[in-house]
Amino acid sequence: MAEEEKQAQEGQEKGGGKKKLIILLLLLILLGVGGGLAYKFLVLDKKAAESQEKQAQKIIEEIKATESVGVMFDLGTFVVNLADPDIERYLKVSVVLELKDQQVQQEAQKRLPEIKDAITTLLLTKRSSEIRTPEGIEFLKEEIAKRVNAILPLGGVKNVYFTEFIVQTG
The missing domain is CATH 3.30.479.30 (Band 7 domain)
Structure with a gap:
């Protein structure tokens, strides 16, 4: 019986280690996804907004150029x-x-x-x-x-x- 109890405790410890590993992997995945989303929203969207501003400025300059008839x-x-x-x-x-x-x-x-x-x-x-x-x-x-x-x-x-x-x- 003592041996059976030891084996049961070892099985629980090994199972507990697997649970910790799974939780750690899930946390790493969530951090990776969160970092990727933060990069997208903070960097890529900012670049897109700057690009749109440049396009708008270019259109405004073209309109001004056409308004000033020679x-x-x-x-x-x-x-x-x-x-x-x-x-x-x-x-x-x-x-x-x-x-x-x-x-x-x-x-x-x-x-x-x-x-x-x-x-x-x-x-x-x-x-x-x-x-x-x-x-x-x-x-x-x-x-x-x-x-x-x-x-x-x-x-x-x-x-x-x-x-x-x-x-x-x-």
Whole structure:
């Protein structure tokens, strides 16, 4: 009997050790999960909030940029032959430049013949297939802005607008 009691006590001690080990493992798991959640809420969510603030600030800056309309400078209408080899095609386009300020407008007025020549020369190199798509038109606007900015000492062209754009076959 004494041996049976010893074995029963040893079994209880071993079982008690297993219980302690299980409790310790559960506590470690809970601490790990708690630490992970704390990291998520304190670090990751803070980064996400900062990212959202940056995006909001960027949108505000874009809105302010669009609100500050520059000086409009009408260059008139250009009628040119396009560079299509198969058939004669004509382009009629009216161009308005959005300039940064009055000073740039005065400089553009002084250099108006140079600006018109640069645009006419550019338009003469285009084929109708290049300028019939929205992408082609946007690219043409960018090219005009670059050429005019190269002529003006300080640059200053913010945007190019076409108020009339007609491609005609002859």
